Amino acid sequence: MMEEIVYQRSKYLRPMLTYYCAGCQHGIVSKILVELAEEMNIVNNLAICYGIGCYVAGTMNLDLDMFPALHGRACAVATGFKRMRPNQLVITYQGDGDCASIGLGDTLQAAARGENFTTIMVNNQNYGCTGGQLAPTTPIGMVTNTSPYGRSVEAQGYPIRMAELVANLDGCRYAARGALTTPAQIRQAKKYVRRALELQQQGHGYTFVELLSACPSTYKVPFDKVKAFQEEHVYPVFPTGVFKEE
Amino acid sequence: MGRIVVDRSVCKGCGYCIQFCPKHVLHMGEQRNTSGYGNHCPDMLEGTECVACATCAIVCPDSAITVYR
Amino acid sequence: MGGNKIVMMGNDAMGEAAMRCGCKFFAGYPISPQTQILDYLAKEMPKRGCTFLQADSELGAINMVIGASIAGERAMVASSSTGLALMYEAFGAAADGGFPMVIVDVTREGAAQTGIKASQSDYNMLTKSFGDGGLRVPVLCPSTVQELAELVGLAFDIADRYRTPVVIMTEPTTSQTIEAVDFDKVIPDKHYDKRMYTPSGRDTRPEKGALRVEDSPHVYTSEFGPETMQIYNMRHFQEIGEKCRKIGENEMICESYMMEDAEYVIAAFGAPARYGIDSVKELRREGYKVGMIRPVMLYPFPEDVFAALDPKKIKGVLAVEMCIPVQFYHDVREFTKDAIPVESCATAGGVIADCDKIEEAFRAHFGKK
Numbered sequence: 001m002m003e004e005i006v007y008q009r010s011k012y013l014r015p016m017l018t019y020y021c022a023g024c025q026h027g028i029v030s031k032i033l034v035e036l037a038e039e040m041n042i043v044n045n046l047a048i049c050y051g052i053g054c055y056v057a058g059t060m061n062l063d064l065d066m067f068p069a070l071h072g073r074a075c076a077v078a079t080g081f082k083r084m085r086p087n088q089l090v091i092t093y094q095g096d097g098d099c100a101s102i103g104l105g106d107t108l109q110a111a112a113r114g115e116n117f118t119t120i121m122v123n124n125q126n127y128g129c130t131g132g133q134l135a136p137t138t139p140i141g142m143v144t145n146t147s148p149y150g151r152s153v154e155a156q157g158y159p160i161r162m163a164e165l166v167a168n169l170d171g172c173r174y175a176a177r178g179a180l181t182t183p184a185q186i187r188q189a190k191k192y193v194r195r196a197l198e199l200q201q202q203g204h205g206y207t208f209v210e211l212l213s214a215c216p217s218t219y220k221v222p223f224d225k226v227k228a229f230q231e232e233h234v235y236p237v238f239p240t241g242v243f244k245e246e
Numbered sequence: 247m248g249r250i251v252v253d254r255s256v257c258k259g260c261g262y263c264i265q266f267c268p269k270h271v272l273h274m275g276e277q278r279n280t281s282g283y284g285n286h287c288p289d290m291l292e293g294t295e296c297v298a299c300a301t302c303a304i305v306c307p308d309s310a311i312t313v314y315r
Numbered sequence: 316m317g318g319n320k321i322v323m324m325g326n327d328a329m330g331e332a333a334m335r336c337g338c339k340f341f342a343g344y345p346i347s348p349q350t351q352i353l354d355y356l357a358k359e360m361p362k363r364g365c366t367f368l369q370a371d372s373e374l375g376a377i378n379m380v381i382g383a384s385i386a387g388e389r390a391m392v393a394s395s396s397t398g399l400a401l402m403y404e405a406f407g408a409a410a411d412g413g414f415p416m417v418i419v420d421v422t423r424e425g426a427a428q429t430g431i432k433a434s435q436s437d438y439n440m441l442t443k444s445f446g447d448g449g450l451r452v453p454v455l456c457p458s459t460v461q462e463l464a465e466l467v468g469l470a471f472d473i474a475d476r477y478r479t480p481v482v483i484m485t486e487p488t489t490s491q492t493i494e495a496v497d498f499d500k501v502i503p504d505k506h507y508d509k510r511m512y513t514p515s516g517r518d519t520r521p522e523k524g525a526l527r528v529e530d531s532p533h534v535y536t537s538e539f540g541p542e543t544m545q546i547y548n549m550r551h552f553q554e555i556g557e558k559c560r561k562i563g564e565n566e567m568i569c570e571s572y573m574m575e576d577a578e579y580v581i582a583a584f585g586a587p588a589r590y591g592i593d594s595v596k597e598l599r600r601e602g603y604k605v606g607m608i609r610p611v612m613l614y615p616f617p618e619d620v621f622a623a624l625d626p627k628k629i630k631g632v633l634a635v636e637m638c639i640p641v642q643f644y645h646d647v648r649e650f651t652k653d654a655i656p657v658e659s660c661a662t663a664g665g666v667i668a669d670c671d672k673i674e675e676a677f678r679a680h681f682g683k684k
Contacts, residue, residue: 013309015255
């Protein structure tokens with residue numbers, strides 16, 4: 001009996017050791033992107049605008065068309081690009097520091113204008129690229145390099161829930177939050193991204209998908225405790241699901 | 247009856263595949279990453295049966311796993 | 316008599332010239348004294364199938380223009396000094412990435428709090444280091460509304476040919492003046508190859524194609540080891556340096572006025588240079604043999620023109636500028652190599668370096684004792 005391949009790496013993912021730490025789930029986002037690009041047959045009509053974060057070096061293995069933006073400015077750069085090429089599918093690939101802190105204004109303004117592109121915000125609850133600092137999405141109590149005693153409400157305030165925040169804006173047509181740890185979560189996350197891209201194809205307006213990624217390097221937990229850590233600290237703050245679809 | 251092949255040049259040994267394999271087919275093997283990363287890579291346990299569900303490949307952040315049936 | 320001349324304010328003329336030479340995208344943010352550009356383009360661009368966008372900030376505006384430029388279209392952004400400071404973050408990236416675009420700076424004085432008085436105090440900011448990274452891009456400075464319109468066309472042309480941002484620096488003294496403009500003299504879009512940089516080199520826009528990764532700055536591939544990457548980056552910066560040198564060599568614009576028999580030189584740019592011509596005439600009536608050099612391109616600086624001044628013939632140079640502490644003065648001194656006495660005529664606080672100021676300074680420094 002002939003052996004058949006059930007699952008293999010997409011040809012749009014270069015076979016290279018990525019720059020991500022072991023256990024980092026950014027790689028799963030890359031995988032979702034290339035698989036969707038292939039499945040939706042949009043490889044030749046997709047442009048990804050990436051901000052600054054772990055993924056700058058990490059996305060090097062994506063064999064998709066990408067262009068860079070400064071820290072936080074992906075939504076502004078994508079706005080100019082999409083306005084000039086309305087028929088091209090545009091994704092901004094941003095982290096939580098990029099999208100929700102330094103680029104919060106750019107993100108919300110693009111959402112409010114109803115720019116017809118999709119933002120994928122990979123939320124790993126910290127600034128991983130610089131070694132693990134407090135992010136606007138760090139849950140209360142979580143220890144990072146700049147909240148060494150745990151995030152406290154008195155000192156650093158509360159985390160921002162981006163998907164809910166963006167969903168409040170009239171220009172936003174789709175806002176969802178997925179997670180990337182269990183196989184079921186990954187399948188669901190892929191559906192969210194697919195839905196966002198479909199809505200973009202139909203010209204509906206701004207679509208936003210937040211993906212909760214594990215950062216074992218900052219969690220400082222062994223890989224097999226990542227799921228338990230997220231269940232205890234992350235999911236209570238960041239519920240998954242679709243917050244807006246119209 | 248299935249089988250997996252781990253691309254040891256990209257695997258970083260996080261073990262998510264081992265953790266989420268519904269049939270507990272995988273364990274951390276003896277062989278190491280070939281790109282100088284130094285970690286051990288997962289391998290199939292003898293005497294177990296892989297059902298080629300591809301769960302391991304889906305949760306692999308480094309897309310290191312190819313699944314055959 | 317005037318042919319196709321239209322009477323227009325300088326700010327409007329810049330907008331009109333941009334559209335006539337194929338600018339498809341404009342993003343800006345209201346700031347005096349450049350806001351008329353926004354007002355004009357907001358009305359006109361939609362009529363001509365172009366995109367006008369009022370951005371959420373200057374920083375947003377420049378990044379949107381970077382996006383439009385990456386998409387391969389002609390794009391322009393305008394602001395005033397304080398707004399340029401906000402955009403500064405993106406300048407380094409724009410110069411580094413080689414994104415063709417035109418950036419208009421209608422200058423105003425000094426730091427944010429000092430008001431909106433006419434000034435040339437952005438000279439150093441624009442010519443010495445365009446954003447972080449110390450890269451440099453061409454800076455053009457007109458003296459009349461006609462020149463303002465023509466330089467918009469030229470700026471787009473240089474931007475496309477050399478793949479670089481180009482800055483037009485103008486004082487409100489020029490850009491808010493209303494004059495007759497002949498737009499037939501604006502260089503039209505010659506449709507240079509403006510392909511998008513993509514890592515894959517995949518043809519995302521079938522009619523134009525895309526550049527391969529090896530042509531693209533700051534896109535790394537798996538084949539690159541750390542050493543290769545360093546060499547690659549160094550080559551990239553050498554190429555940018557070479558680009559500036561070539562622009563200086565091939566695109567230089569610097570006007571000389573009554574320099575044939577001159578013993579004294581008034582060096583001025585922008586609005587003061589307009590007064591400078593009258594001052595040359597007046598001072599010649601008083602018996603001084605004065606000429607004028609007017610750099611239109613401020614970076615690359617017309618080094619050769621100043622280096623060629625003969626110390627045996629020229630007794631002194633008066634560097635005129637509307638900013639204190641002086642900035643332009645130091646460039647003039649550098650390139651006359653201290654062989655000729657260089658004196659300064661500088662004004663600030665919104666005082667225009669007009670004929671009176673220039674002549675007064677000239678007599679004080681070079682007058683018959």
